Amino acid sequence: MTKGKSSSSAADGASSSEQAKLAALSPFEFKDELIKAAGGGAVERPANSAMLNAGRGNPNFLATIPRHGFWQLGLFAMREAERSFAHMPEGVGGFPKRDGLTERFELFLRENRGVPGIDFLRGAVSYVRDQLGLSAGDFLYEMCEGILASNYPVPDRMLxxxxxxxxxxxxxxxxxxxxxxxxxxxxxxxxxxxxxxxxxxxxxxxxxxxxxxxxxxxxxxxxxxxxxxxxxxxxxxxxxxxxxxxxxxxxxxxxxxxxxxxxxxxxxxxxxxxxxxxxxxxxxxxxxxxxxxxxxxxxxxxxxxxxxxxxxxxxxxxxxxxxxxxxxxxxxxxxxxxxxxxxxxxxxxxxxxxxxxxxxxxxxxxxxxxxxxxxxxxxxxxxxxxxxxxxxxxxxxxxxxxxxxxxxxxxxxxxxxxMDTPDAYKCALKRLIRSRKRALYEEIGISFDDDDPNQVDYYTILDMEFLGERAHGREFVEWIKKNTQPSELLFRLAREARVVLLPGRGFGTPHPSGRVSLANLNESDYRLIGRAVRKLIEEYVERFNAATGKHLDKSKVK
Missing domain, CATH: 3.40.640.10 (Type I PLP-dependent aspartate aminotransferase-like (Major domain))
Structure with missing residues (x-):
């Protein structure tokens, strides 16, 4: 809590023991407290205002082609299972039969030409046979038996x-x-x-x-x-x-x-x-x-x-x-x-x-x-x-x-x-998450640096001490540290802007910071998060100026 002025932080009035309890939480449990703050605050918001939970590492994208392949393979495997006990009308099937399996699979592919996942399966069997030198029939049998879940995993370490x-x-x-x-x-x-x-x-x-x-x-x-x-x-x-x-x-x-x-x-x-x-x-x-x-x-x-x-x-x-x-x-x-x-x-x-x-x-x-x-x-x-x-x-x-x-x-x-030799899927994901990072930093007012070949950008860390010192000097950073609780900035983002970030310190970062997942929201959402972070920084600059008589430029973030 900031001294001398009330804050809308969810940690307002928290005792030192309560602060210690918050500090002891894993960031994933701490996130739940922030979500409560984002959903139950007293600040009025538009009815359509949605919480932006950038604390989750779960991506909002997924690979569709191999999933289509999975479902089509499942349909073929079911057809194979139903070849056994066909005389029983009660829905009893059996294990796939190895003999003739490859030929029946080729027929299945021809019958379903143009269906999503079929071309992928055709290519997969070809790759296994021609590039890896494995038996196509043995591969198909392992996949059919596996997708039907009709046997224990053998070998138990991995098929x-x-x-x-x-x-x-x-x-x-x-x-x-x-x-x-x-x-x-x-x-x-x-x-x-x-x-x-x-x-x-x-x-x-x-x-x-x-x-x-x-x-x-x-x-x-x-x-x-x-x-x-x-x-x-x-x-x-x-x-x-x-x-x-x-x-x-x-x-x-x-x-x-x-x-x-x-x-x-x-x-x-x-x-x-x-x-x-x-x-x-x-x-x-x-x-x-x-x-x-x-x-x-x-x-x-x-x-x-x-x-x-x-x-x-x-x-x-x-x-x-x-x-x-x-x-x-x-x-x-x-x-x-x-x-x-x-x-x-x-x-x-x-x-x-x-x-x-x-x-x-x-x-x-x-x-x-x-x-x-x-x-x-x-x-x-x-x-x-x-x-x-x-x-x-x-x-x-x-x-x-x-x-x-x-x-x-x-x-x-x-x-x-x-099979994706040009890495088309990988390149598409890289473009996606790096575009989101650019949107976030543009709205905060920080130049986007993509020259470091070691940056991966699935997450990004907003290190308030590092960024604050770079933008406004060490005196400003020391004032922030002295006059705020470690969790205050994250709680204020949650309550006032409905933005949820994870505390970086829970991962062992040395400074107060927030982890932003760049994988689980859309680009427009990261722009909203960037604006919320910038607004909060500007407010702390104003309060620093009022408390110290300084005249830092609140619009200067970098």
């Missing part, structure tokens, strides 16, 4: 051909033209959040991290990476590697050198970052890879969900594959958050398996007992397969695995991208 195809997609999007020696395994999971849960848990169960151990986090970062290590389940010490807004959200050499400390067991990062949406520079990736050469026991986890929005993206997984766990989610790029599609990848020759093999005898004996019900050689069970088992508390390993219709949609998304 056989599906893993190959998703692996090719990850190679294209995460590795690109970078040299990569060896093969990697893929575990299909229920989105990136499930991947995080499984990885933390299996690392703990296999003593790769223990209570009191130290890990490093690349900050800012997706909030659960901050919150999980604090839980009683883990009780980890955390060292932050801070990317600075003044350095275009890149890590300095000094920050990355913290990884040289032998007590740091693992380094977790999101690349491109959340919320700044900036990919790690090539120089920083090389520095991390060099540190790994000095510290071959260092475990890396890179969460690269936004990598497909970047230009010429190369994952840390490409530079240090034997030390890196790759996490990828299809949710944002394909507009598929509701599908819950994610993947974990590990190199077949990796540090995790080596560290497990080097555990003390008593620990290995305990782990032998943990996994002996699922394999005759539990000591040789790979880390990624321990993930699968632990995801179903080991005892239910035989029913583990992502549901098969989800895997089918994941495969179709992957093939859609692999």
């Amino acid at each position: 056989k051909l599906s893993e190959i195809i998703v692996g090719q997609y990850l190679r294209r999007e995460m590795i690109g033209k970078h040299p990569f020696v060896g093969e990697f395994d893929v575990f299909a999971v229920e989105g990136g959040t499930a991947a995080m849960t499984y990885i933390f848990n299996t690392m703990r169960e296999n003593r790769l991290i223990r209570a009191g151990d130290t890990i490093a986090l690349g900050m800012p970062i997706f909030t659960p990476y901050i919150e999980i290590p604090r839980l009683n389940d883990y009780q980890l010490n955390v060292i932050n590697l801070n990317a600075a807004v003044e350095n275009n959200w890149q890590y300095s050499k000094a920050e990355l050198d913290k990884l040289r400390d032998p007590k740091v067991k693992a380094f977790f990062l999101v690349n491109p970052s959340n919320p700044p949406s900036v990919r790690i520079s090539d120089e920083s990736l090389e520095q991390i890879a060099d540190i790994v050469k000095e510290r071959p026991d260092l475990i890396l986890l890179t969460d690269d969900v936004y990598g497909t929005f970047a230009d010429n993206f190369v994952s840390l997984f490409a530079l240090a594959p034997k030390n890196t766990i790759l996490v990828y989610s299809y949710s944002k790029y394909f507009g598929a958050t509701g599908w819950r599609l994610g993947a974990i990848a590990t190199h077949r020759d990796n540090v995790l398996d080596r560290l497990i093999a080097e555990l003390p005898k008593d620990v290995k004996k305990e782990l032998h007992g943990r996994y002996e019900s699922i394999t005759t050689e539990p000591d040789k069970l790979k880390f990624i397969d321990r993930l699968v088992a632990d995801s179903r508390t080991v005892a239910l390993n035989h029913t583990a695995g992502l549901s098969t219709p989800q895997q089918v949609q994941m495969v179709l998304f992957s093939l859609f991208s692999l």
